[in-house]
Amino acid sequence: MRHYVKTAAAVALTFGLVVAMARVSGFLLLPLALVLILGLGYVGSQILAGSPSPYPRIASGVFERTESEPIQLSETEACESCTDQEGPGQRRITYRELVFLGVPLARLSTTQVILCDLCADPVAALEDEKLDAIDRELERDR
Structure with missing residues (x-):
């Protein structure tokens, strides 16, 4: 459980840094948000599909x-x-x-x-x- 909390904190920190960078330079917001959404969508679809994974x-x-x-x-x-x-x-x-x-x-x-x-x-x-x-x-x- 402790490892999961560290991972969630790292993802939240990364997302916060991406938003801060996008506010400073507005042209990065759309590509970074798109990459983040597509990446999380891929991970979510793999989890929901129940495809076998060698990892917990x-x-x-x-x-x-x-x-x-x-x-x-x-x-x-x-x-x-x-x-x-x-x-x-x-x-x-x-x-x-x-x-x-x-x-x-x-x-x-x-x-x-x-x-x-x-x-x-x-x-x-x-x-x-x-x-x-x-x-x-x-x-x-x-």
């Missing part, structure tokens, strides 16, 4: 989210951590986005990482007796 409805600011998909490692898609070229792996794509009220407005950056299952989750690999980290490292050296 009160989220505002810059957020990161990661998607992961299973892949089979190969020479072209090797693990970036240990350079393993065989076996199952994961492609992790991290998006850094500007979010307002749970609606992603702009994607700021995208990064992609390819990892083998051992590097992606070493604790789970150690708990699995078939995929012990020491045994796997010995197999690589052979």
